[in-house]
Amino acid sequence: MNNTIERYVYDVVRRLPANQRAEVSLELESNIREMLRDEPTEQEIEEVLQSLGHPRTLASDYRGNKKYLVGPEWFDDYITVLKIVAIVFGAIALVSGGITHALNPDSETIFGIIFEILGKTLGDIIDSLFQAFAVVTFIFIIVDRANKDGRVMKFETKNLPNLPDKTKKNISRLGTFISLIVNLTIGSLFIYLLYKNMVSIIWIDGGIVNNTLPLFNPSIVQTFVPIFIAVLLLNVSSDIFKLLKGQWTASVTALHLAARVMQAIVTVLFITQASLLNPDFVQEIATFFDVSVNSLLENIHIVIIIFAILISVGAFAEIISVLFKTLKHKIPVEMFKDELKKERK
């Protein structure tokens, strides 16, 4: 009862196309038997099979062509895109999941709520990372297969990318500095006013401050203040990091994109909150313009939707433009030449 050889041969041929299995099986088994004496010991069989190598390797040699999910030509691009998409998807899940779960907690106790938010958000992040991975991999598999016949791998010299503009690859220091100052001053002022519930419309009657009404619904504002602070800190650290690095490296790009994406998501989530506006304020405005509260709310709603779309499109455009900037400057030949010159001096 010795079927080690048969099992080895089977393990090889089961990895081959069906129409080759019978013949390879017969030939391989015959060759293996030839390598052994008539009544081989298990030890001798073991040695011969080990000399033939892993069944997987042997099968791959029989098939001839190497199989890839994503071939080596595309692998670098695949990893790059995967990283970026994972960061963007992860950030989206973090912010949107975090806020959604924070606004509708099931738990009663404060610790229950914290754990619920952490757990559910982590689940959201893992879900969306898997989705990102699946989508990117699927697209690259298609691209790779499409190129297998050499259809797209032909290239025309006129389609080669332009050399990177030496002046552009550096991050504008002034722009980053201004952004940092604006974030630190106006950003923190805005958050402070929100926190103190002082974002309000002030009515002035005959030079006397008559009445102030908070613009936003205090309960929503209280939820969002810590999130706004987090986004502000992220943006500030992204700006500082940009100033330090001075160039669009992968880490700078990742942080910058994460900050901008989060900012867009938080803003959109904030303005689309159903009861964002203080009811008293809406009432007052409706009375002032002599319209019904409902029709006023409808109009405000349309304006908010338009704003949300504009913010999303803007964020998307920024992501694309930053990605182009970074991908374009992957080959810093000029920098290298400069370094060589410096060394020579």
Added chain:
Amino acid sequence: MSSDIYTNYLVELKRGTQIIVVLSQLFDKEYGYSLLQKLIDKGVAIEAGTLYPLLRRLESQGILISEWDTTMNRPRKYYSLSEEGLKLYDYLLDEYFGMVKDVSKIVGGKNNE
């Protein structure tokens, strides 16, 4: 430098000549194991795991022809050069000798320093 790198380059260097070695021994028909033995005897051993798939691949490309011998208690698949294989062998052999000449010229013999 790690011995792996040495081994890898040696394997790569040998791989190119494998096909010539195999074709050169197939003017008369051979089955997998007999060819394997022949190559070992002549000092140009090729691993069994490499040789068997190689024979099959050459056959599928029309370089070798095969026939099954089922008269013995164990069936054997015999391979020999096809006409196309003969032409390929001549061509590769010419190229090979040309390369040996050119490479020898450029490296200029080995000095033991």
